[in-house]
Amino acid sequence: MIPNKKSSLADSGQGKKTFIGWFKHKWSNDPLFSILIALIIMVILQTLTLGFDYQSFGEWFQSWSNNWINILRNNAGIGIVALGMTFVIMTGGIDLSVGSTLVITGAFAMYLLDTGAQGILGAVGITGVPAIILTIVLVLVFGYLLGALIGVSITKGMVPPFIATLGAMMIFRSVTQHFAQGYNTKVPVEFLQISSFKIGNLMIMPIIYWAIIALILYYVSKRTTFGRQIIAVGSNERAAKLSGVNINKVKLRVYALMGLLVSIAAIIQVSRIGSMDFSNAGRGMEMDAIAAAVVGGTNMLGGRGYILGTVYGMLIIAVMNNLLNLFGVPPFLREAFKGVIVIVAVLLQRKEKTA
């Protein structure tokens, strides 16, 4: 027994000793490794394009990091949504309604906050910081409930996720556009601090939110009953049910969580710009979120997905957008590159053996 163990240890040690051995081992065993390599390659490319320079390293670093903060901040909202989308896809579902949920929760936030005549909280006499805190809570609850509503129609109503969320996508935006037409809101300046508060001269609050949520969800997916049940449901729904997993509860919570995350993204967006274009905001957001999840190794059939992978996936798409910008690729062509990246990412991913 013991000598056996030793020899096997020595074997695996030899395999990993050389860099190539280690690389090969990682490549074939760690599903996130190839995604990380792709990201690193793109970052190197981007760095080279920005004109890396030894002589004026300080200056170069300044512009490089500024560029990065811009990329991350611009993608924080959608990055958060993509994390929720990863969970949804892992259960074997999909959520097309995220863009519209963003708009309806954003509109709700603005109605609550408006310092003008129509502001709901202002009308009942709540202003200042309490109003902002109350708004945040109410918007998060609203987002959670909208998600739960979709979840109920999927679990109790047995509507396929694609249809349920397609319907919600149409309803939410249309309702928002109707009730908010010709409506100009004035969001209080204090609210804008949520996104624009500066830490040491850096406007990185959205990035921090994204990072914190990613960390929490990473932990949830790896260590909690809920996180593992998501995978169990997506991997084999029937087996999960017969193992005592309440699959309806898991699904309901996944869609509710998705709604909650979208409402966070809405708060970030509203507090960044101070307004929201109800007809265009969040359009195509669902596709970007799905793309990030898929590039990050999430299986569209459910059962497999990685929070960390989705962060990588989001970054790959973001850096690529940045690169296309730097290379001066015409705007209409950029979507095509995104499409190519998504397809190539799935092509490169390890295929399940069909033995």
Place this chain on the structure above:
Amino acid sequence: MEFLKLVIKNEFTLKSLGDYMKIEMKNIRKSFGNNDVLKDVTLSVQGGEICALLGENGAGKSTLMNILGGVLPTDLGTILIDEKEVKFETPADSQEAGIAFIHQELNLINDLPIYENMFLGRERKTKRGSLDLKQMYNKTAEIFDQMNVNLDPGKMVRDLDASYKQIVEICRAMMMNASIIIMDEPTTSLTDTEIERVFEMVRTLKENNVGIIFISHKLNEVKEICNKYIVLRDGNLISNGDVNNVTKKDLASYMVGFDVRTESLRRESSDEKVGKEVLRVEGLTDNRHFRDIHFTIRAGEIVGITGLLGDGRSELFQAIFGADHYNSGKILLEGQEVTIKSTSQAIKKGIAYLPRNRKENAILKDMDIIENASIVTWSMFSKRGVINTSRHQKLFEEQRDSLRIKMGEMTDSITSLSGGNQQKVVLSKWLAANPKVLILDNPTQGVDVGAKEDIYDIILKLAEENIAIVVLSSEAQEITRVCDRALVMYHGVIQGEVCDEMMNEQTIMNLATGGEIGEEKGVHQL
């Protein structure tokens, strides 16, 4: 080559059933990396022979058949057809040479009628390019006629039972002029009557000079229908010869490498430590699958539930487990009436259910061994929703040893295990939950002989530990070997209860087909 041309030309003209053909695989070797899967295996089959290919999971049967089917190339060795060497590079080569491979998972499309399935991938077209449905229909009818199959070619495949699906596949193989048919565990999901139907077909084929390679774990069937056998173990050819010269016991010991018991494990009535009543069911009805079910199960008992396909036993116990609905009736646990609306409730109340069809109902293929072994207890052991990994690992380590699970690391994929070990992992997740009632639905489905005996031992041991055990099985032999008593179901009702010397295969079969206990005695008296 001339022979091949002939086959292609005659692809759809079935003049006489089966052309005589002899196939030999000589000194076949195959390895994947450092893993030698086949070491010098030789096999020969000719028309009119039924050769059993036996071996435990992982013995190399599938690899050998995949080589014959053109799916895998051989490393060394030759394949001869009628003394001429052939090379199969693709499955199509093998098919053209007259070899048909009927896989365990049937290659039929449920949503198409039989006749379209018969021509799948080689559809007949009219001159204008549309499907020539009429011709396909007639051709299928013609073949059914020749093969003595009484089936309407226009029927949807979805509406066929498993045996007829098997038969449609065989007919399709015959239509493509197969001379040798490989059947991979054709009877695993069939009931006894269905098996008989397939066997009849197999006998017809044999009479018509078709050669058959029959892969099976069921030695009864091998003895019944095969005339040759070959046993593989760890890629070696262990034994081959005439089936009439060996006993089932011999075959089993060739397969596992040591002597296997075949004797009854049934406990003497006096040995049973019959405890208090654990589960009582009164008048349970769902109006679809089962009606007016009454029974009582006590702690430490092993009760078998058997019957033919469609008897409703799985549905009944899934309803008791909360995975399905029932309309009326009562379930009492330890004397207290309970309503169980979900599987998680059932688990909390001490009911465990190991489902049939492991792959569809129990295995989480994206998860590792320890997760598959702990899913039931995740929420039970967790603190504030965080999984208690160390407790699960500790518990599973104990079970790995006591259930004798052969495995590598706990974090390996569940699919890296053999069928028997997968089943033990699934069993271990239920034992972790400490059940009072353990329902085992086809517990030995798709596991090899060695693991099967292990599972029987586990069942007996658990009964000693005062767990009430229900074994659902369609194999009467399994019921009579391990259970203390058995309930036999027929079309959704309990047709009768048997115990002691009345619990034998004949009585069970009689009840399962709708007979009464008394009737059978009458037959004996005649």
